[in-house]
Amino acid sequence: MARVRNWYNQSKSATLIWCISLITFYAVFRMASKVSAPSRDLQVSNAERYRMYDKMSRDLDEHGALFLKHGETSQSLLLSDLFDVKNGSVTPVLKAANPPVRANVLYMSPDYSIPISKAVRDIFSPTLDKVIWFQNPELYHFSMFHASHHILPVPASEEEIEVEVNAVKGVAKKLCPMKIVLDRAVLTSTGVLLGCWQVISGTDPVTIRSKLRNALPRAPGKQLYAPAILHTSLARILGHFNDSSEESGSALELQHFHELVARLNKAIRGTQATISELWYVEEYDVLALALDGKMKIRRFQFGCSKE
Structure with a gap:
């Protein structure tokens, strides 16, 4: 037993x-x-982003350096509307946005943005210091969705703005931190130097924009960016190289721009970052986030802890 x-x-x-x-x-x-x-779903979005970035990287060759002719920016504004180049320095032209733009953006921590910004300055400053505007690394961001923008304004009372703020806060609680990797830097025909990113894990931008669309039903139907795109402005080039003139050969200038972008990609391509903060921004000046203008920021941490 x-x-x-x-x-x-x-x-x-x-x-x-x-x-x-x-x-x-x-x-x-x-x-x-x-x-x-x-x-x-993330794989599909990354493939779509790759196609967009590939097309963006050809934009300068296909359309030429429009920024050397004081052409339009990527948001249907003239460069002269945004910047003043005098006495060898670039100064933003701050114009009141009426009504204020209400933007929802993902924020990049200075832990990641400052090393990128340093590389951009080190490579582009020596030959373009008099005609380049560097994005403030404290304000590196990814535009997601606009409750109102300058092309299709949607006026709102203080009470309506608070409703939007609370709705965006609710969206943030459902988002999971994004691990992202820099796919490449590109220079567009409008002179914008962009960092173009892919998503390793977390909530995809397509999902974030969809959730914001549902949370903000009064927002413009036409948004400024494609649903999948994940990019941030690094700098804006406004003119010719320091040692060149208006008569400089365009082919040589384009080659020089390509060389600078190639050097930048060698330095920062593959950089990884974690994004876990959504901002609701009232921009009282046109493109305040890009030009260090007047704005009011509400910050919301992502609520989901899963990756």
Whole structure:
């Protein structure tokens, strides 16, 4: 009888250990499967972003350096509307936005933005210091969705703005931190130097914009950016190189611009960052986030802790 009882206890212990091991293995397997590869939706969005970035990287060659002719910016504004170049320095032209633009943007921490900004300055300053505006690294951001923008304004009372703020706060609570990687830097025909990013894990920009659309039903139907895009402005070039003139050969200038962008990509391509903060920004000046203008910022941390 004692032998039977001893065998039963040993068998019971072995079964318990086996069950615990099985449960542990299953939990680890589930965790690994979630972390090891991005979801199918994320893969689809990354493929779409790659196609967009590839097209953007050809823009300068296909359309030429329009910024050397004081052309339009990417938001249908003239460069002369935004910047004043006098006495060898660039000064932003701050114009009141009426009504204020209400932008929702993802914020990049200075932990990531400052090293990128330093690389941009080190590479572009020597030959363009008199005709370039560098984005403030304290305000590196990714535009997601506008409750109102300068092309299609949507006026709002203080009470309506507070409703929007609370709605955006609710969206932030459902977002998971994004791990992102710099796909490439590109210089557009309008003179904007952009950092173009891919998503490793977390909530995809397509999902974020969809949630903001649902939360802000009064927002303009026509938004400023494609649903999948994830890019941030690094700098804006306004004119020719310091040692060139209006008569400089455009082919040589384009080659020089390409060389600078190639050097920048060698320095920062593959940089990784984590994004976990959504801002609701009232821009009282046109493009206040880009030009260090007057604005009011409401900050919301992502509420989801999953990756």
